[in-house]
Amino acid sequence: MYQHNVILVTYPENFAIEEAKSLIESLPNYKVSKIFTQKYLNRTKYGMGAGKAEEIKQFVSQSSDIEKIIVDEHLSARQIFNLESLLNTPVIDRERLILDLFYSKATTNEAKLQIQLAEVQYKMPQIREKAKLMSKSSERAGKGGMGEYIVDVQFRDLKRQMSFIKEKLYDAHLKRQEYRKQRLRKGMFIVSLVGYTSSGKTTLFNILSKESKETSASLFTTLSTTTRSLNTSEFSKDDENAKNILMVDTVGFISRLPHYMIEAFKSTLEESLEADLILFLIDSSEGLNDIGIKYSSSWNVLKELKVDKSKLLIILSKTDVVDAAKIREIMSYMENSIDKIAISSKTGYGIDKLKKIIILKKQEKEKEGNAS
Numbered sequence: 001m002y003q004h005n006v007i008l009v010t011y012p013e014n015f016a017i018e019e020a021k022s023l024i025e026s027l028p029n030y031k032v033s034k035i036f037t038q039k040y041l042n043r044t045k046y047g048m049g050a051g052k053a054e055e056i057k058q059f060v061s062q063s064s065d066i067e068k069i070i071v072d073e074h075l076s077a078r079q080i081f082n083l084e085s086l087l088n089t090p091v092i093d094r095e096r097l098i099l100d101l102f103y104s105k106a107t108t109n110e111a112k113l114q115i116q117l118a119e120v121q122y123k124m125p126q127i128r129e130k131a132k133l134m135s136k137s138s139e140r141a142g143k144g145g146m147g148e149y150i151v152d153v154q155f156r157d158l159k160r161q162m163s164f165i166k167e168k169l170y171d172a173h174l175k176r177q178e179y180r181k182q183r184l185r186k187g188m189f190i191v192s193l194v195g196y197t198s199s200g201k202t203t204l205f206n207i208l209s210k211e212s213k214e215t216s217a218s219l220f221t222t223l224s225t226t227t228r229s230l231n232t233s234e235f236s237k238d239d240e241n242a243k244n245i246l247m248v249d250t251v252g253f254i255s256r257l258p259h260y261m262i263e264a265f266k267s268t269l270e271e272s273l274e275a276d277l278i279l280f281l282i283d284s285s286e287g288l289n290d291i292g293i294k295y296s297s298s299w300n301v302l303k304e305l306k307v308d309k310s311k312l313l314i315i316l317s318k319t320d321v322v323d324a325a326k327i328r329e330i331m332s333y334m335e336n337s338i339d340k341i342a343i344s345s346k347t348g349y350g351i352d353k354l355k356k357i358i359i360l361k362k363q364e365k366e367k368e369g370n371a372s
C-alpha cells in the first residue's frame with residue numbers, strides 16, 4: 001500500500017501536536033514522519049520563522065520521501081508560495097487539511113455540497129490576495145493587465161459556483177424542513193447528539209437506536225445527519241411515553257474551526273440544535289487539559305449557532321476507562337446550570353438512566369404543550 005509521508009509544523013503544545021497528527025492520520029495512508037514546532041505561526045513571510053523554514057529545508061533535502069508539508073495554521077496564498085519556493089515541496093495549511101479530510105469522508109450529496117461551499121470560501125481570499133499581488137508587481141499602472149483579467153475571471157467563476165452550490169443546499173434544506181414539519185405534526189420528540197469529533201456520538205447513537213453506523217478512532221467519521229427511532233424494546237408496548245422519539249446523529253466539532261466552515265455546515269448543525277433535547281457529549285477518557293479545550297471549543301460553536309441552553313444535557317462518555325473521582329472533577333468544571341450524566345457505550349453503564357431521562361423530558365414537553 002502506498003504511504004504518504006508528510007512533515008507537520010505545529011505549536012509546541014501536546015494538544016495541538018496530537019490533534020494535528022490525528023487529523024493527518026485520519027486521511028487514508030497518511031503518516032507524519034517528522035514534527036517541527038513553532039511558538040508563532042503568523043509571521044509575514046513563511047508563517048513560521050525563517051530559521052525554522054531553513055531547518056525544514058535541510059530536513060527535506062536529506063530525505064527522499066516527503067510528499068507534503070502541513071502547517072497547522074491558516075496561511076495566506078503568499079506564505080504558501082514563499083514556503084513552496086523555498087522547500088520545493090507542496091505546502092498545505094490547516095484549513096486545506098480539514099477540507100481534504102472532509103472530502104475523503106463525505107458520502108452524501110449534501111455533505112459534498114457543504115464541503116464544496118467551504119472550499120469556494122477558502123479560495124476567495126486567496127484569489128483576492130493574488131489580485132493585489134499582481135496589481136503591485138504590474139509594470140503598468142491602473143487596471144487592465146492580463147493577470148488581473150485572469151483573476152477577475154476566476155473570481156467571477158467562484159462566485160457563480162457559490163450561488164449554484166447555495167441553491168442546491170437550499171433545496172436540501174427545504175426538503176429537511178418538510179420532514180421536520182411532518183415530525184412536528186406527528187408529535188415526534190427529537191433528541192440530537194452533538195460534541196467534539198470522536199467524542200463517541202455515533203457509538204451512543206448506535207446503542208440507542210440499534211443502528212450500525214460507522215464509528216472509528218479517526219476524526220470526522222460522520223459528516224452527515226442520520227435520524228432513527230429510539231429503541232425502546234425494554235419498555236411495554238402500551239407505554240405511550242416510550243413512543244415517537246427520534247435520535248439525530250451528526251458531524252462533530254473541532255477547535256480553531258474558521259467561521260466559514262461552521263457557516264457551510266450550518267443547516268446540518270442547525271437541524272441538531274432544533275431538537276427538543278440536545279445531548280452534548282464530552283469524552284471523559286482524555287486528560288483534563290484536553291477535556292477543557294474541547295469543552296470550550298464545542299461551546300464556542302454552540303454559542304455561534306445560538307443554542308438554547310435549556311435544551312442541553314451534558315453526557316460524559318467513555319467512563320469505562322476513568323474512575324469516579326475524575327468524573328466528579330470533570331463535572332465540577334462544567335456549567336452549573338446544565339444537568340450532567342456519566343455513561344459508557346462500551347459497558348452500557350448509564351444507558352438505561354439516559355433513556356429514562358429522555359422519556360421524562362418528552363413527558364415534560366407534552367405537559368407544557370397541554371398547558372399552553
Ligand SMILES: Nc1nc2c(ncn2[C@@H]2O[C@H](COP(=O)(O)OP(=O)(O)OP(=O)(O)O)[C@@H](O)[C@H]2O)c(=O)[nH]1
Nearest residue numbers: 197198199200201202203216220221222252345346
Ligand atoms: N472505551 C470506550 N470507547 C468508546 C466509547 N464510545 C465510543 N468509543 C470509541 O471512541 C471512538 C470514537 O467514537 P465515535 O462514536 O466514532 O465518535 P463520534 O463522536 O461519532 O466521532 P465523529 O463521527 O468522528 O465526529 C471510537 O474508537 C469508539 O470505539 C466508550 O463508551 N468507551
Ligand SMILES: [Mg+2]
Nearest residue numbers: 201202221222
Ligand atoms: Mg460519528
